[in-house]
Amino acid sequence: MKIGLFFGSFNPIHIGHLIIANSVVEYANLDQVWFVVSPQNPFKKSSNLLHEQDRLIMVRQAIADNPKMNVTDIEFGMPKPSYTIDTLTYLTDKYPKHDFKLIIGEDNLKNFPKWKNAEMILQHYGLLVYPRMNAEVSGLEDHPNVQFFDAPQIDISATFIRRMIRENKSVKYLVHEDVEALIKLKKFFQE
Template identity: 60%
Template sequence: MKVGLFFGSFNPIHVGHLILANAMLQNGNLDEVWFVVSPHNPFKKKNTLLHEFDRLDMVNAAIEGNFKFRSSDIEFRMPKPSYTVDTLAYLSSKHPHFDFKLIVGEDNLSGFKKWKNYEIILNDYGLLVYPRPKVKESDLREHENVKMIDAPMVDISATFIRNSIKEEKDIRYLVPEGVLKLINSRSFYE
């Protein structure tokens, strides 16, 4: 089985994430996409994150009913901050018959060589890359294990959504209905 791993803080998950995951599924020759909720991204400030279980609940609400999408809390039980290469190694040991691919935005390519053991990720797993606006060119685009995937150019940010909530603006078309219900019922980001 070929599985695309879509890592993120998902703070909150929004329709852009789902559009991209579906495009990866359709155009990346995948059987499933797993949303790997990161408890702490080493490149982000921790104090801006909702609790990891709240973010996992939002992911589950967002993907409910789509049997080709799964959530994963694997990094909750790993040392923090979590590194993608360690998570990939762990998942591969747990699921040796799965072919894992890492899903990333094109904006990640220019800094990808700063990732811990990026060569292992490239050589052992490979990247499925979705387009992002205004990105720097990267020589990694030409790497044999980097596949550019045809996907819509989605430029919705979780920061914009969080700020909109603080300003008491309507976000109903930016997040799935189940996510909106959780945000409202638990007073997230207020």
């Protein structure tokens, strides 16, 4: 199977994530997209992160009705901070018949060469890149293992959603309705 890996904190998963995942599975000739819920991103502070199990449950809720999407907690048991190359290597060892590709936003291309083992990721896995507004030229646009796919450019951020929740404002249409119900039930992000 051809699997696109969509890494993120998903704090919370929102409609923008789902639109990107659906677009890549449709336009990049994938069998599935796997959401990789990251317990700790090496480039982000973890203090405002909801517990990893809660974020995993939200992703499961958001994609439950789509057989082309899956979620994995593979990084939960790995050393922290987790690095993409380590996760890719682990998944390749665990699922040798799958062909994994890394999904990233165009805005991440410029800094991609600074990632741990970036050349190895490019050589062995390749990148599926979705468009982002105001993305800078990276020099990777013509790389043979970098494939761009079409997707709507929707500027939704989890930070904005968390602020709306703290301000007791509706996040309807920004998150899947089952995720919204879970956020309300568990009082997530209300601090």
